Amino acid sequence: xxxxxxxxxxxxxxxxxxxxKTGSPLSAFALCASADSNPPxxxxxxxxxxxxxxxxxxxxxxxxxxxxxxxxxxxxxxxxTVTLVxxxxxGGGYDIYARMLARHYGRHIPGNPNVIVQNMPGAASMxxxxxxxxxxxxxxxVITTFDPGLITxxxxxxxxxxxxxxxRWIGTLLRDIRICxxxxxxxxxxxxxxxxxxxFLIGTTAKGSNAYVNGAILRNVFxxxxxxxxxxPGSNEQRLALERGELEGNCGSWTAMPQDWxxxxxISPLLRFSATRPADMSPxxxxxxxxxxxxxxxxxxxxxxxxxxxxRPFIVAKQVPPERVAVLxxxxxxxxxxxxxxxxxxxxxxxxxxxxxxxxxxxTAQIYAAPPDLIxxxxxxxx
Numbered sequence: 490x491x492x493x494x495x496x497x498x499x500x501x502x503x504x505x506x507x508x509x510k511t512g513s514p515l516s517a518f519a520l521c522a523s524a525d526s527n528p529p530x531x532x533x534x535x536x537x538x539x540x541x542x543x544x545x546x547x548x549x550x551x552x553x554x555x556x557x558x559x560x561x562x563x564x565x566x567x568x569x570t571v572t573l574v575x576x577x578x579x580g581g582g583y584d585i586y587a588r589m590l591a592r593h594y595g596r597h598i599p600g601n602p603n604v605i606v607q608n609m610p611g612a613a614s615m616x617x618x619x620x621x622x623x624x625x626x627x628x629x630x631v632i633t634t635f636d637p638g639l640i641t642x643x644x645x646x647x648x649x650x651x652x653x654x655x656x657r658w659i660g661t662l663l664r665d666i667r668i669c670x671x672x673x674x675x676x677x678x679x680x681x682x683x684x685x686x687x688x689f690l691i692g693t694t695a696k697g698s699n700a701y702v703n704g705a706i707l708r709n710v711f712x713x714x715x716x717x718x719x720x721x722p723g724s725n726e727q728r729l730a731l732e733r734g735e736l737e738g739n740c741g742s743w744t745a746m747p748q749d750w751x752x753x754x755x756i757s758p759l760l761r762f763s764a765t766r767p768a769d770m771s772p773x774x775x776x777x778x779x780x781x782x783x784x785x786x787x788x789x790x791x792x793x794x795x796x797x798x799x800x801r802p803f804i805v806a807k808q809v810p811p812e813r814v815a816v817l818x819x820x821x822x823x824x825x826x827x828x829x830x831x832x833x834x835x836x837x838x839x840x841x842x843x844x845x846x847x848x849x850x851x852x853t854a855q856i857y858a859a860p861p862d863l864i865x866x867x868x869x870x871x872x
Contacts, residue, residue: 566600576614582745
């Protein structure tokens, strides 16, 4: 921005107006303009009509040097509602993170729009993605969070219904740390214990979810006695099924595990799919790539596992104007530094390890650039 100091008289005091909402990035540039107030005066060596003339010149210069896009986005989002569409049912990890973001995100978007959450479960969150692609507004007022396991599912499909490189990625709140685990009451403590069972029942929402991909790797790469029961709307319903004894274990996000499960050791982690091991996880839990026996197994697992690094992503339609995408990305970065947001995450014991939208788009492009023969092998694992 241009240096404005030479244009401001010594000891100048300017009363700022409420033309823009409090907290808006533009509020600091708006001068008092209410009909019943006196014209603003510059106190010091300049006053009267000369002061008003200087103030008017300052206003004109301020708005001249402001980025046009900033003014436009404030005008666009003011008075609007931004909807975060969650591809799973209420109460699960995707929903919890989205609702936490919704409580703080609007303060950092120019115009301070209202931010709400809408759950749209179905087809391992594909229903929400297709809604964004087909019928949702394409103006940046609808943001979808979905299961990134869909990326490999779509990539290996004969007739892909969407292309994830065509969406604009706003970013993610964390890189997911995925595990497969056993319910404590089963007596299964380790990966080897599970491998010795005749059958190990775990849940999933549908083919294409990260949980399904994790189970498929166990079943088809390591020949584990896995049987996946599909049809659960989300992770919350699967947790209830575990507590009722309908399931013996599951694959899911370590960051979304109920705290009482971890504190009271109600589950036994069997295998982790992330190279990163959180401090509160036993070092005895093996990493999936360390169990791979051949370079081919490692390559297939790697491509199937890569989308999990995108955690819980937020995307918008490709038709959203670039300057609006930039505004939403900047707002997410600002939210991640917001003390109230960080306190909210700490209160709920929710980890944060964000991925920028630009980086997420690069990761997605790299997955789509995988060699055709590797994609075919990955498809065989998912069958």
